[in-house]
Amino acid sequence: MDLLRFITCGSVDDGKSTLIGRLLYDSDSVSLDVLATLEKRRATAGGTVDLALLTDGLKAEREQGITIDVAHKYFTTPRRKFIITDAPGHVQYTRNMVTGASNADLAIVLVDARQGVIEQTRRHTLLASLLGIQHFVLAVNKMDLVGHEEVIFRNIVADYQAIAGQLRLPNVVAIPLSALNGDNVVRRSDFLPWYQGPGLLEHLESVPAATDANPNEPRFQVQYVIRPQTEELPDYRGYAGRIQSGTYQAGDRVRIWPSGLETVIEAIEVNQQEVAAASAPQGVVLRLREDVDVSRGDTIVPTAAHPAVVRELEATLCWMDERPLRAGRKLLVQHHAATVKAAVTTILQKTNIETFESQGTDEAKLNDIVRVRLKTALPLVVDEYHQNRVTGAFILVDEQTGATLAAGLVAATDPEYFTDEVPAEAAFSI
Numbered sequence: 001m002d003l004l005r006f007i008t009c010g011s012v013d014d015g016k017s018t019l020i021g022r023l024l025y026d027s028d029s030v031s032l033d034v035l036a037t038l039e040k041r042r043a044t045a046g047g048t049v050d051l052a053l054l055t056d057g058l059k060a061e062r063e064q065g066i067t068i069d070v071a072h073k074y075f076t077t078p079r080r081k082f083i084i085t086d087a088p089g090h091v092q093y094t095r096n097m098v099t100g101a102s103n104a105d106l107a108i109v110l111v112d113a114r115q116g117v118i119e120q121t122r123r124h125t126l127l128a129s130l131l132g133i134q135h136f137v138l139a140v141n142k143m144d145l146v147g148h149e150e151v152i153f154r155n156i157v158a159d160y161q162a163i164a165g166q167l168r169l170p171n172v173v174a175i176p177l178s179a180l181n182g183d184n185v186v187r188r189s190d191f192l193p194w195y196q197g198p199g200l201l202e203h204l205e206s207v208p209a210a211t212d213a214n215p216n217e218p219r220f221q222v223q224y225v226i227r228p229q230t231e232e233l234p235d236y237r238g239y240a241g242r243i244q245s246g247t248y249q250a251g252d253r254v255r256i257w258p259s260g261l262e263t264v265i266e267a268i269e270v271n272q273q274e275v276a277a278a279s280a281p282q283g284v285v286l287r288l289r290e291d292v293d294v295s296r297g298d299t300i301v302p303t304a305a306h307p308a309v310v311r312e313l314e315a316t317l318c319w320m321d322e323r324p325l326r327a328g329r330k331l332l333v334q335h336h337a338a339t340v341k342a343a344v345t346t347i348l349q350k351t352n353i354e355t356f357e358s359q360g361t362d363e364a365k366l367n368d369i370v371r372v373r374l375k376t377a378l379p380l381v382v383d384e385y386h387q388n389r390v391t392g393a394f395i396l397v398d399e400q401t402g403a404t405l406a407a408g409l410v411a412a413t414d415p416e417y418f419t420d421e422v423p424a425e426a427a428f429s430i
């Protein structure tokens, strides 16, 4: 069945958890034991089911500090399968939105009808658009708290249309709803008779999803080198990881990057069974014909494929640390399983959230979106984000504390396409 991946974004208390809960509840996607718990709590909570509780599992995971991977929820209707990534509303959670959104087809941008479009709406929409998301739903929530007034909805839509125009968003649909009461989520609402468009689920079921799941060149990065060295398997050596894009076949001639060594894929294993071929996003173990030197973080690709192997690149960062970024800052680039030392040599420009224009700056503050130049101590094997949403994304990590400092998208890998006009005094090299 065809699959739609979407994220929800909005500020704290806009109603994301309630909306997801409502989608799961009204589309009968909630398991019986969870329903039983909800019913029990309903009795103690004055008769209403707290739909946000359905996403409590996600919250618990968040509090345990699971940071790189985001929590996902699945549900299915007769027409489609859905994967939801919950991007929490707190500003410091923008990182989760960035990491969760990179393979999403659609973003639901929630606004509270009482507040309308706020800075967070602009920021999340900008991020989602930078992340290459094609479809946007402006979900104007809590319509019940503004008397279901059409004019309030229309004004918010007009504000958002300005954003959509500035960012050239390809597909935007605005829906007035009440997540709490279930109006226009799964069921249409009698309280919003002036709205003729689709309800949220109806729209999610019919919006076109990305058809080609593997449009990119093959990419595979080694997460673990498996060398059991047991008596039964004295010479076994396998390279475990996830196929990031494309398809791999046994017999493919490949190169190991960054070393550039060439060999042949002897076998591909999925769940300890040999298979002739495997595709993204499968987890596999590759065995190679020659006993070449391969380490965690190395990339294995067919010889005809050309990832960028670079020690200098330009990237778009969403800065997530309280302490501002300044040129010269040393840190670690964590590119999936590869971690290398690096320095931000130049901060080229920052995006003004009010106008979406680029402006010169010498620092990036919490939540700023900036374009920077990075130098790495060892070569990185990457792609530009617009070419590959998996291998074009990374995070920056503090060397001492291990804290995530920024989410990054590779913007340019070829110096010929680097941004001109670098402020000379900000340049710095390692």
Ligand SMILES: Nc1nc2c(ncn2[C@@H]2O[C@H](COP(=O)(O)OP(=O)(O)OP(=O)(O)O)[C@@H](O)[C@H]2O)c(=O)[nH]1
Binding pocket: 010, 011, 012, 013, 014, 015, 016, 017, 018, 019, 052, 088, 089, 090, 141, 142, 143, 144, 145, 177, 178, 179, 180, 181
């Ligand atoms: N009246 C009304 N209240 C709503 C609606 N949707 C959500 N709420 C309430 O708004 C509050 C916040 O809802 P949540 O779903 O927890 O908000 P959230 O955006 O998930 O918040 P975080 O998870 O903290 O980011 C709760 O008290 C909800 O019951 C709505 O459509 N109408």
